[in-house]
Amino acid sequence: MTHDITYTTKTKQLIDSLKSVCANYGLGNDGNEFKIITQVFLYKFLNDKFRFEVKRLKPELADNKEFYQNLKNLYEKEDGQYELLMDLLDENVPQLKPHQLISHLYNNQNSEDFAKTFDDTLRDISTENASVFSIKSFSGAKDKLFDELSNYITDSSQKDDFCKALINKLFEFSFEESFEDYFTEKYDFFKDIFEYLVKDYNSDSGGKYAEYYTPNAVARIIADILVQGDVKKVRCYDPSVGSGSLLMSLAHNIGEDRCTIYSEDISQKSSTMLRLNLILNNLTHSIPNVIKTNTIAQPYYLEKQKFDYIVSNPPFKLDFSDFREDLDTDRFKERFFAGIPNVPKAKKESMAIYLLFIQHIMHSLNDTGKAAIVVPTGFITAQSGIEKKIRERLIDNGWLRGVVSMPSNIFASTGTNVSVIFIDKQAGQEKIVLMDASKLGETVKEGKNQRTVLTKGEEEKIVNTFSNKEAVLDLSVVVNADEIKSKNYSFSAGQYFEVKIEYVDITAEEFANKMEGFEVKLDALFKEGNKLDAEIQKQLKGLKYE
Known part of the structure; x- marks a missing residue:
């Protein structure tokens, strides 16, 4: 230390x-x-x-x-x-x-x-x-x-x-x-450099570099849940990599010499940041796999490679109207099975591009692949549209391992509530974990902004509860595919929590005494109410017009 x-x-x-x-x-x-x-x-x-x-x-x-x-x-x-x-x-x-x-x-x-x-x-x-x-x-x-x-x-x-x-x-x-x-030590050089350096360029609730950074707590939770047991010679991928914090946490858990990193991102800045991250984290051997490209329109790895692990915190909203029509072709039909978001009449920048990234990730997993995707929490309950079609595919194919809904403001750069969807091609349709961690965390102030920070104990609680498939009161439920279908494919843990009414055992005599007490109190209140009514009537009669 x-x-x-x-x-x-x-x-x-x-x-x-x-x-x-x-x-x-x-x-x-x-x-x-x-x-x-x-x-x-x-x-x-x-x-x-x-x-x-x-x-x-x-x-x-x-x-x-x-x-x-x-x-x-x-x-x-x-x-x-x-x-x-x-x-x-x-x-x-x-x-x-x-x-x-x-x-x-x-x-x-x-x-x-x-x-x-x-x-x-x-x-x-x-x-x-x-x-x-x-x-x-x-x-x-x-x-x-x-x-x-x-x-x-x-x-x-x-x-x-x-x-x-x-x-x-x-x-x-x-x-x-x-x-x-x-x-000679396994130390995350990049974390301190990035957090300290970028904060000066991160004005206006995130600013131009906010897109590159996923909170360490979220990255650790994702890596700890995804990586189970001894893992060797695996391919790890992020199609919207940013600075690579999700991939770094994943690689640290697996072992830098046991995995190869692959990534795509349209931003030259993020590619440069990722290169620095790979060098500082002893993953230089993966630099040739860092591709600067438009992952949605010009996917480099689509036909070349499938992946064992995929992690992603994709952009949620972005104007992709310039190339939307190119996506709506036979070439991409299989990849975008649930559809392509339409161009809104106003606010093109609100186009839900993250829905394309989710479909791209599902298409890019190999037969035993696992993935974790950060999504806006609204995705897990949408009643129709592309969102629901994606959820249906995950459940019907037995690919959903679970969902964790994170606390508000866990991202310093956005107030959007986020959830993490965990996909496992071998998950099956039983024991799906839905977790609502929105009440966890401590609020800290960072300049003008407030952010929620999870304690180490809370991180461990999320990981252990999820990994052990435990049902914990007001935190998590373990359900099967049929139960999720009955709730219109909702992935929100809150819709499955039981409503519990606390009660205590009392005798008939105790019950009668309580009821008698209630009756006395009500009688007194009624009498007091009658007095007030009479006083109000008296005052009204005394009013005169002048």
């Missing part, structure tokens, strides 16, 4: 120092600040990861003060030893050259045209490690790991100083606290 606190503190210090550099050069709260900080942070992380692995493979290089010079000497020998060392590195580790290290740039920061040297270094790292670290689009085109960061400075006279300032902050951090101590 002490290590975790130290790491968190140091991480925040590094991010704050990089923000300070951006602010000093006119980029504070600029649209490019986020890119600069995340990319520079990644460059630092890859440097330390490389240093850690090289020193592990070749302990004689381990002296921190002499590491750069020792590595440089090895690189300059033409005996093939450096190339052999690079071949021995794990695939999650970048292959760097001595002149690409922070130490080299720090030592040469006073050279002419330093900004170009800085940009060239990052570009070369991107090019030489593209096969592992690049993200490809639907068309197959690959992106860059790093941008030319000096180009974000419009005043050319400041470019050198800006790049020097960034390198100095990274070099200072190397001596204060390196990431190296944490590479």
Whole structure:
């Protein structure tokens, strides 16, 4: 725990120092600040990861003060030893050259045209490690790991100083606290970075980055319920991946070396965030499976792959009218079996795109596949339409494992009540768990917003109750398919709770005494009422017109 606190503190210090550099050069709260900080942070992380692995493979290089010079000497020998060392590195580790290290740039920061040297270094790292670290689009085109960061400075006279300032902050951090101590531990680096960094860009109840983040509690609950027993060599997929928090929790529960991550998302920002997440969580081997595409209109994996596990917090409402007609064709009929939402006359942005994602997920599971999908709670009780057709398919096929309705405001970015649907192709039609966890959690204030936070104990209660298929008063019911059909395929736990009237045993004499007491009280009340009626009549008669 002490290590975790130290790491968190140091991480925040590094991010704050990089923000300070951006602010000093006119980029504070600029649209490019986020890119600069995340990319520079990644460059630092890859440097330390490389240093850690090289020193592990070749302990004689381990002296921190002499590491750069020792590595440089090895690189300059033409005996093939450096190339052999690079071949021995794990695939999650970048292959760097001595002149690409922070130490080299720090030592040469006073050279002419330093900004170009800085940009060239990052570009070369991107090019030489593209096969592992690049993200490809639907068309197959690959992106860059790093941008030319000096180009974000419009005043050319400041470019050198800006790049020097960034390198100095990274070099200072190397001596204060390196990431190296944490590479041997299973620690979620990304969580602290993302929560701390993104909150500054998350104005207006979520803002532009809110779409990328699923609360840790929801991600943990989903992973703990989905992953049961010893799991090996499985394919995990998210068709609307965002930053990947759901996939990271799933991979941690399964084991990073026991699963392969696949993902699709239309957003370049989210693809970049996911890449950072995969690198920081020792899942670099899955970066080639990160696809930037429109999952609904141009699904990359639809005909290529079925999946063992699927998790998703899809966008609920979005205007997809531009390509809606393309979906209503024979090619997609099987995938969108329940139908495609119509274009409303007003508020096109309210189109229920999440209904397409649910159908896409059901289509993408293999014969033993399992899935968890975050949906607006209204989906579980809709009386007709696409929503009901989807629920009917889940029940009639025996695919519904259960539903958990979450507390209000568990997402900081939206007040929409949400539920999580758990699908299991082998669930059957008996012992379906419906849970109403809406009364759990503690309300905390975050700036102007309020959010509900589940305690660790409440998380465990949800997971254990669901996994053990327990019926708990006012929390959960265990039902079968026929019972759900009788309720018009409703997945709401509240509609199955029994109405209980508390009572106590009393004798006939006690009952008679109670009734006598009630009669006396009523008689007194009636008499008092008669007196009030008489007084009112008297007062009315005394009224005069003047």
